Amino acid sequence: MREPSLGPVFGMKGGATGGGYSQVLPMEDINLHFTGDFAAIEKSHNLLSALIDNNIQSKTRSINIDPRTVSWKRVMDMNDRSLRNVVVGLGGTSFGIPRETGFDITAASEIMAILCLTTSLSDLKERLGNIFIGFTFDKKPVYARDLNAQGAMAALLKDAIEPNLVQTIEGTPAIIHGGPFANIAQGTNSVLATKMGMSLSDYVVTEAGFGSDLGAEKFFDIKCQSAGLSPKAMVLVATIRALKYHGGVALADLGQENADAVEKGLPNLEKHLENTAHFNLPVVVAINRFTSDSEAEIEVIRKRCQALGHPVFINEAWAKGGAGAEDLAQGVVDTVNESKDKFTPMYDWDSPVMEKIATIATKIYGAKSVDYDARAKRDLRKIERLGLEKLPVCIAKTQKSLSDNPKLLGRPRDFILTVREIEIAAGAGFLIPITGNILRMPGLPATPSAEAIDIDDEGNISGLF
């Protein structure tokens, strides 16, 4: 599994340790600082930022970086919209050189992606050294290795690179390693954790959040290809609530029984099922049961999935712990054993960047076409100049819709996907087309959860969820 970010903990979504009898422990520690991986990644990232500005400031050791071309930002594990666009280096000759930059949330750091994709300490250092920073005044590209940054950056990750072992509420072991946010980042757990799992167990299940369009697509096309993984089956998790929402029910009314709305929301589920076909994998549908779900509502899903030839299971782990997921587990094992499918990725890394984006946009998202803002077009030329066209694409897109417009629910068709800009993660080894209005640094809501969090005199924390 993936480690939680502090941003949502203080914002709106809350933590990420599960609920009911389906939890990993200790909840507070995992949701707050855990083993310090996020902090280490943040420091490693910001050390490079400080070294860049320090080199720009230095007259004796300058490598002539044009401050206006530096695309490497800083990161902070916080929902903090005011840090998205900043001017740093103000105050005079002893205070750096003024320049425009910004902060992303730590989960979106390229260091997080590198940590998730790396296979060893030496590979880690090479990837860190390959991070693209910007250009010199005479238009030569600058990488982290040009600042001798990779050694210290890797040293800061000495412990973070190790997968973390936790236990479920029932005492079974689980590995948590790597960051979330498959909407704005790679967002799946680390290759090292997956491989560790594979060396210890017959079956390894990995989460890849935010639907087939985000977590799954990135897991298959970036992580599996990068690490040589060949998954055997996919479990598609559905909830009655989400389908009702896609069927047009307002957030406040999601608790009321409404089988019609589930029916209306089904095209969303169908699109996710179709998407997995592109990867040539068998799919098992898991209905994540809530107490408010009615049998009639569940039946709507079951019928449609069976009509489409996909096995369906109810997952009651929240209410019953492991026992509640036994059917599902057996179903997955059966599916894996029976299937003759051979996983195939969606696109060839060697194809042109615009073609890779178009493939995902049209086949996975259901877009009609892709539109590029002027800045994205400039970024495409930059990528070509740097010879990085063969990197896979890790698209940043809202998780609230299959499209890039959070208001288009269900199964949007005939929309145009707008690419605003394309960030370069040369060390991680992918490009990040940013679509619609998605931002890589979230903001807090008007009433942040932080206001309700408290700790009593005995150290018991309340308000985390």
Added chain:
Amino acid sequence: MREPSLGPVFGMKGGATGGGYSQVLPMEDINLHFTGDFAAIEKSHNLLSALIDNNIQSKTRSINIDPRTVSWKRVMDMNDRSLRNVVVGLGGTSFGIPRETGFDITAASEIMAILCLTTSLSDLKERLGNIFIGFTFDKKPVYARDLNAQGAMAALLKDAIEPNLVQTIEGTPAIIHGGPFANIAQGTNSVLATKMGMSLSDYVVTEAGFGSDLGAEKFFDIKCQSAGLSPKAMVLVATIRALKYHGGVALADLGQENADAVEKGLPNLEKHLENTAHFNLPVVVAINRFTSDSEAEIEVIRKRCQALGHPVFINEAWAKGGAGAEDLAQGVVDTVNESKDKFTPMYDWDSPVMEKIATIATKIYGAKSVDYDARAKRDLRKIERLGLEKLPVCIAKTQKSLSDNPKLLGRPRDFILTVREIEIAAGAGFLIPITGNILRMPGLPATPSAEAIDIDDEGNISGLF
């Protein structure tokens, strides 16, 4: 002892775990992320920053903060001069409200000071709530509690508030807790750690870095008064190198024997000895022996100190471990046992702010008078308006001189101490007059140590010192 900051690790000064046979272990871990206390403090601090900007952005829950009056900055545990003065909130209506602010290094965070001075979780929350943020548009003061921030901030400090147990290279236990930088911060270890030590041991020794003018003065006047501590003796650590430096020898030549220079540097040591007299404490001088020190040089110090009536011991812990410090330890025990002195602080917290500053400036630093920049004068009026005149003062001053000018070596006299501004740490419970050109966010040197740090395939880190 105090925990190291990452800033100097990647900058110039290096880590803070000792050397030779006088070290705490494990060095890499303590110097890099240790138990995550700094990261937790940083998050707690920056959570408040995010809540402030979020409230300013919110139209529905705004408490009408004037963004231009917000004195609460952000922090990062990094030497990063470009973050000293920044403009945040740029980019349009969804990106916050533009305003000028900055970053301090995490060790200088008021949260660090609060952690070091607090006595319990409930006291912690109260202090966090008392943090002064700025003013509303109608000139009313705003505190962290007005944003309901203290609960979540304290929850983030749940583990950080616990003192950390490490061992020396010889296996003896040591407690490390709280941040360094007695030049720009409170800079002594936590009250909780000291009290834990006192409950476990007959003698507790605490470090208070950067001389009698900084670490010691703040320890005595702020921490001891705040926590009701009554120290029994002071150990003044002298080095031949430092005295030669104060005697006018260039940095590159400090390794050469030069008893004359030691003699010339002695007035610096004498001033530190005189300073301790203000606190009515017996003093033991410990000469921290380097291999390059000659007997003749050591003799210069010994003679003078004895003439002044202070016992002198050679500390050879670096070369010989605990055995090398046995004489010193016995000397301290004897001094404590024989002394009839009763610790008294330097000034009365109830005296006016300018008088408190003048007392330290003239009696401890040796200044002729104190000059206030226009901004400092405005700050004095603000402090009065807020009714905070009775807080003690935690002066930020260069550690390179007894004065506020790093170039004035030895024992400067007749200088004017310039107070540039006065920060308010209402939660920690002190005021921070900032003098000379000292900054609360350091910068990296032209050749940062980070460039020499590396980690090999087995995870061994090199280049840390």
Added chain:
Amino acid sequence: MREPSLGPVFGMKGGATGGGYSQVLPMEDINLHFTGDFAAIEKSHNLLSALIDNNIQSKTRSINIDPRTVSWKRVMDMNDRSLRNVVVGLGGTSFGIPRETGFDITAASEIMAILCLTTSLSDLKERLGNIFIGFTFDKKPVYARDLNAQGAMAALLKDAIEPNLVQTIEGTPAIIHGGPFANIAQGTNSVLATKMGMSLSDYVVTEAGFGSDLGAEKFFDIKCQSAGLSPKAMVLVATIRALKYHGGVALADLGQENADAVEKGLPNLEKHLENTAHFNLPVVVAINRFTSDSEAEIEVIRKRCQALGHPVFINEAWAKGGAGAEDLAQGVVDTVNESKDKFTPMYDWDSPVMEKIATIATKIYGAKSVDYDARAKRDLRKIERLGLEKLPVCIAKTQKSLSDNPKLLGRPRDFILTVREIEIAAGAGFLIPITGNILRMPGLPATPSAEAIDIDDEGNISGLF
């Protein structure tokens, strides 16, 4: 004619008083400050800017403007790229509220456009009052009249509104009034000057620089419709040099005879001729003769124009003064007298904004389609919200190509016109779609003409051209 801007005088293009025997006098005065019209327009514009920021600063008289929504910039009659994007209001509570804004060149000021389109002092005040500024925090639009700005703004224009009378080198009168830059602005002389000319003379000739795609299209679709003018004929000015440039000859080689290149450049001329057909006007082609032009080169143009049915005349006013333009003048008079055409504008103001832009883009520029950046799409929604869809469009586009890409010479086809943003000039009464990379504040070249300008002890100015 139009008044020169100081920007190009100190930049690259030089002044705008003609050359040889075809000049208006006194050259220095017209090119430098002339009668102060630009200065008055600049002050009127910047007075509104100051009133906006002053209202934002004021607590007692605030009309609650959201500083982040203010689209009204400042102007300066200078090529000054560093002023394009600025943050103002820094420095604390007495120094305004920080916000992002910028400067355009004065010729691009909406005040300039208003001055050129207005018909009386009362109309002037009404238009000034209608200037759109931005939104309040509760999303209500704010206009200049909401700040009572129009009276003082108009008072500043008391003299500037009067057309200026000058004389040619031969002593014939000429009227100069209103600003240049048909690429980034409306860019034709004032309606008042044209009407004054029409009341004094049988024939009025007005310049409308930068080709049929810019000056002419804006003159016809905005000014003629706004003022009820019905022009009788168009004179299309061609130069051998320009056609050779469009035929692929490098700037440095334009002086060499090259009839082939003229031939290759002809499609550019043809497109301009076709464009005028859209306005249902007879066209006379004037070849503006340079000493380097050869007969063979001229013949290329003459033949093609005659084949297309358009009369062609050589204009030798530079070499011979008025006598050199007699044939041309007679030709124009004949054309006007013989023509039965009735001027019709290109598009209906009432059609949707995107349709108006598409009409010009495809019919005049020759584009295949129009692409809108995300910001332009947001601007379209804003225009709709404000009910301003029925305003004509004054497209900002490079003058170096018929397309929005200065590198596409000749007659570009199948290109996509990119609209980056759309500014609102509600007082002038038009919208400003900004295309490609064109900017409304020019920059100076590496070697600005300013460096060569001098004045001697007798007040003679050299280096102006």
Added chain:
Amino acid sequence: MREPSLGPVFGMKGGATGGGYSQVLPMEDINLHFTGDFAAIEKSHNLLSALIDNNIQSKTRSINIDPRTVSWKRVMDMNDRSLRNVVVGLGGTSFGIPRETGFDITAASEIMAILCLTTSLSDLKERLGNIFIGFTFDKKPVYARDLNAQGAMAALLKDAIEPNLVQTIEGTPAIIHGGPFANIAQGTNSVLATKMGMSLSDYVVTEAGFGSDLGAEKFFDIKCQSAGLSPKAMVLVATIRALKYHGGVALADLGQENADAVEKGLPNLEKHLENTAHFNLPVVVAINRFTSDSEAEIEVIRKRCQALGHPVFINEAWAKGGAGAEDLAQGVVDTVNESKDKFTPMYDWDSPVMEKIATIATKIYGAKSVDYDARAKRDLRKIERLGLEKLPVCIAKTQKSLSDNPKLLGRPRDFILTVREIEIAAGAGFLIPITGNILRMPGLPATPSAEAIDIDDEGNISGLF
């Protein structure tokens, strides 16, 4: 006389053409754009600013200016506080280099001072070339001549350098030339205008606004010394209203008779009289009569002045035109004829900068001592490095008090004058110590006069005063 600035016209103070029967005409034109001198000065100033940023941007012709050291700002003739501190050059590589700078009001421009002090076009160019801009990255000073800026800057001033002839309401000629604001600028009319007057008339009277502490001191110590002028007498203008204000009466009550308050305000007048003694000049006191002045109030002044040996005259020019000032004029002529005094300046230009400031502060203002902020101390070191210590000082100070604190009325004693920073005007030939909170760019009041200004259909302007 001096030309009015637009700032106060739209702000609070109004225009500057006099009132009643004591006016120069035409009022609207003189108060708005007049002959364009301010606009020309503004352009000349801002051309240099654009050339600086253009050079910083240029890679091929860079003279290596460190953008952070550029002290040359931009100017605008407008009360616009939001322009005081700005960041320019934002937006990317084509938009300049980001840097902090600001705008002063045009009357405070060094170009205005140069225009007022220059004696010829060649002297003008030399002074323009001597303008100090900042430093290169290797700490060499940069002047305007290093950018070949002086020729174009002077060309822009071709007409502005000529004194302007106007007439009074009675038809007598008057010369108006050069800018106001003796509080923040040199603030007296031009040397050329004074010398032109001296060549045309037996007696030349020049205004030097804001009291003996500002206008007069600067006129004597800077302009007279610079131009070799030797004035024969000083007329000190007193008003009953001002003395009542200095005597403690609230602004709203100044219209009520109150001879006691006049008496209480007299020490202010006495100090001004004493000040003139330092220049060894005879003084005539002119009481500028208002309709609300009572005989008893006037008598208070008359008695005291006569006791002190100074002739006193009532000036009734407002009510009676020239006839109302005949007695005063005759009194001045008599004083000049009878006096044997020989004008002597206050200080020697060759004395140290701090001594020059101290002389004015203690002898003219009545200060006890002078305090320098850290920034002012840095500026002093910069002045020394540049070898500019021998320039006279043109102190910027509030006009509302003899001290630098606008609230200290009457005759303040024992105050400390605070110097915040010292600007360098190497071309004009003086240094500008900035004291207290005075700013060189004013702001608009909450209700700006601009709101009341209007123009009717016939072009009649109302609301100017």
